[in-house]
Amino acid sequence: MKPLTAIVFKDIVIEMRSKESISSMLMFGILVLVIFMFAFESSGLEKTVIGPGELWVAFSFAAILGLNRSLAMEIDNDCLQGLLLAPLGRGELYLGKVASNFAFMIIAEFIVLPVFFILNNLSFDQRFIGIAGISILGTLGISAVGTILSTISANTRMKEVMLPILQIPLSVPVIIAAVEATSQILNNEKPEISAWLTILAGFSIVYLTVSYLVFEFAVEE
Amino acid sequence: MKVKILAILSVITMIPALYMIFLFAPTEATQGNAQRIFYIHVPLAVVGAYGSAIMLFIGCLGFLITRDLKWDRFAACSAEMGVVFTAAQLLTAMMWAKPIWGTWYAFDSRGTLQIVLLLIYIAYFMLRSYLPDREKRAKLCGVFGLLGMVDVPINYLSIYLFRTQHPQPVISPGGGGVDPDMAKTLLMSFIAITLLYAYVFVRRLTIAKVEEEVDYLTQVALANE
Numbered sequence: 001m002k003p004l005t006a007i008v009f010k011d012i013v014i015e016m017r018s019k020e021s022i023s024s025m026l027m028f029g030i031l032v033l034v035i036f037m038f039a040f041e042s043s044g045l046e047k048t049v050i051g052p053g054e055l056w057v058a059f060s061f062a063a064i065l066g067l068n069r070s071l072a073m074e075i076d077n078d079c080l081q082g083l084l085l086a087p088l089g090r091g092e093l094y095l096g097k098v099a100s101n102f103a104f105m106i107i108a109e110f111i112v113l114p115v116f117f118i119l120n121n122l123s124f125d126q127r128f129i130g131i132a133g134i135s136i137l138g139t140l141g142i143s144a145v146g147t148i149l150s151t152i153s154a155n156t157r158m159k160e161v162m163l164p165i166l167q168i169p170l171s172v173p174v175i176i177a178a179v180e181a182t183s184q185i186l187n188n189e190k191p192e193i194s195a196w197l198t199i200l201a202g203f204s205i206v207y208l209t210v211s212y213l214v215f216e217f218a219v220e221e
Numbered sequence: 222m223k224v225k226i227l228a229i230l231s232v233i234t235m236i237p238a239l240y241m242i243f244l245f246a247p248t249e250a251t252q253g254n255a256q257r258i259f260y261i262h263v264p265l266a267v268v269g270a271y272g273s274a275i276m277l278f279i280g281c282l283g284f285l286i287t288r289d290l291k292w293d294r295f296a297a298c299s300a301e302m303g304v305v306f307t308a309a310q311l312l313t314a315m316m317w318a319k320p321i322w323g324t325w326y327a328f329d330s331r332g333t334l335q336i337v338l339l340l341i342y343i344a345y346f347m348l349r350s351y352l353p354d355r356e357k358r359a360k361l362c363g364v365f366g367l368l369g370m371v372d373v374p375i376n377y378l379s380i381y382l383f384r385t386q387h388p389q390p391v392i393s394p395g396g397g398g399v400d401p402d403m404a405k406t407l408l409m410s411f412i413a414i415t416l417l418y419a420y421v422f423v424r425r426l427t428i429a430k431v432e433e434e435v436d437y438l439t440q441v442a443l444a445n446e
Contacts, residue, residue, distance in 0.1 A: 126251050148368065152361045155349040169340035170368060172333070173375050177436055203375055217285055218364045 005090035007096025007101070007171050014073070015104060021069045025062040025108035030115055032058035038068070039118055047120040052182035056175055059135065061106050063142045064164050068103050071150040072159060094112045094215035098208070102143040103171060109135050122186070130185040136176035137200040144207040145170050173203050201215060224423050231416035238413035240404075246406040255320050260406055262313040262442035269306020270338055272418065273299045274373050277345075281366035284359055293359035294433070297349065298367055298425045302418065303342040311335055334376040341369040 002045035015021055036054040038184060057071040083093055111134060146167055181196040242260045249256035280296025281291070309346035314332060315325045326332065348365055399407075 013311055146367065149363070152348070152365055155357065156348065157353075158351055162348065162351060165344050166365060169337050169344055170372050172337045173372065176333075199375070206371060206375065207368070210368060214285065214364050214367060217360050221358060 003086070003092050004096045004099065007083075007200075008100045009091065011070075011097075011100035012103070014076060015100075021066050021104050022108050023089070024069065025066040025105065026111055027064040028065050029046075029058040029108060033112065033116055033119055042063075046120070048183070048186040051116070051120050051122075051186055052179045055113075055131075055144060055182060056138070058112060058116075059105075059109055059138070059178075060142060060168075060171065061164075062108060063146060064167060066104055066108070066148040067101060067143075067146040067167070068160055068163050070084035070097065070104075070147075071114065071154040074158075076153045084207070084221075090210040090216040090219060092214055093219070095208075098143050098147045098211075101147055102140060105139045105143060106136065107173070108138060127185050127188075131182055134178055134181045134197075134200070137197065137204065138174055140205040141174040141200055141207065142171055144204050145174075148211040148215055148218055152213070162181050173199060216218060222418065224427070227416060227423060229421040231420050232415065234413040234416055238409045241406040241409050246403050247400055254320055255317055258317045260314050260410040261414075262310060262317065263305055263407065264411045265310035265313060266335070268411070268415050268418050270303065270310055270335060270404070271373075273303030273306060273342070274338060274370055277303060277342075277366050278370035281363040281370070284363045285367065289434075290355070290359060293363065293427045293428060296363065298344050298422060298429055300345045300366070301425060302422055304339065304346070306418070307335060307339045307342065311339065334373070337376060338373065341372065345369060 028103055033054060036050070036057070040050050040054075070071075073081065084090075086093075095221050110132065113128070113135065114124075116122075117128060122128075145162075149166045149170065153159055153166055156162045177196040177199040181193050181200070184196075229310055242257055246257065246260065248254060276299035277296050280292050280299055283292035284296060296425060311332075314335070318327065319325055343367075345362060345366055349362055
């Protein structure tokens with residue numbers, strides 16, 4: 001079995017046994033949606049206006065929760081040492097972790113997304129498929145940058161606090177582009193959407209490449 | 222000695238720069254005197270915010286390639302300069318935006334980039350302070366600084382893709398061009414602020430080196446007790 005698939009397989013097995021990562025992300029995402037619903041219900045604002053922001057706040061904060069869990073799990077019992085001793089490149093280790101983080105985030109998001117549609121009284125039409133597509137692109141970007149940052153923050157004294165401080169400023173382009181693209185799909189206007197999608201894809205490609213090259217330094221003892 | 226020359230030069234250039242900004246440069250037709258803040262704002266943004274970003278990038282890359290701790294000091298000082306100059310630059314932007322746009326801050330891609338840049342510089346510092354071990358700190362901060370600075374061009378590209386309220390650059394290919402006296406004032410102000418930046422940076426670098434020596438000596442002294 002190729003090393004990359006071995007890492008993903010290992011993470012999936014752990015997740016199926018512990019069910020910690022997906023369930024916490026899912027619950028957190030739904031809670032954010034509910035809080036937003038209460039916070040903006042009385043304002044009478046159009047759902048399609050606040051919806052995109054609400055959705056991406058839920059996704060990006062839930063992602064941080066999952067990323068913290070993913071690396072803490074490796075550090076807790078010195079599992080990272082084992083992974084580093086395994087016969088695979090540091091870059092492959094990074095890509096494997098990105099793949100499994102991405103998979104868990106997407107599963108959680110694809111459950112949160114229908115809840116978002118139901119709470120905001122939107123119909124399940126082409127827009128649902130469009131937003132699901134944007135979620136995939138945006139989540140790839142978040143997991144690309146988040147995986148390496150969670151490795152860095154796991155080495156500090158204040159792990160859980162450090163990750164959002166490092167991650168949120170770096171994922172600003174993803175959030176802006178994803179919110180704008182989502183808003184254009186929700187409002188059925190698509191003049192500039194290709195520009196936003198290019199930014200999302202470009203961000204993922206750049207960060208996957210750079211992190212693949214420097215991951216070695218982040219895990220070195 | 223070199224530091225002293227830089228200090229003297231920056232004082233010598235700062236005085237005529239201030240004179241030119243307030244008295245020599247013609248008043249802009251639509252914005253009036255508020256426009257004069259540009260002569261400070263533009264050099265602060267270019268030299269302070271973007272210059273520090275480039276230097277932080279070089280410092281981080283230099284450390285990861287050579288593993289020489291002097292590059293880590295270089296990166297740390299650039300980030301510190303970045304915090305000060307970017308904050309000053311945002312402050313001047315707000316002073317200008319209130320009378321002209323009628324708001325302290327407008328959601329504008331260039332302004333957003335500056336705020337994000339400031340947040341990255343601050344995050345870099347917090348990361349440094351939470352990593353006690355010298356070698357590990359240099360390595361992890363090197364990686365984070367590199368990742369953070371890769372963010373800057375992505376954000377910068379966005380200026381041309383996004384709609385923006387920010388005044389478009391007038392001194393650029395396709396820009397309108399400016400009055401020659403205004404150009405002279407801006408150039409003078411650029412020189413003054415670049416020299417000031419260079420002086421403070423070199424000073425900070427010297428202090429950082431001394432700090433490290435003190436740390437080392439303290440450890441040696443404690444070990445010998």
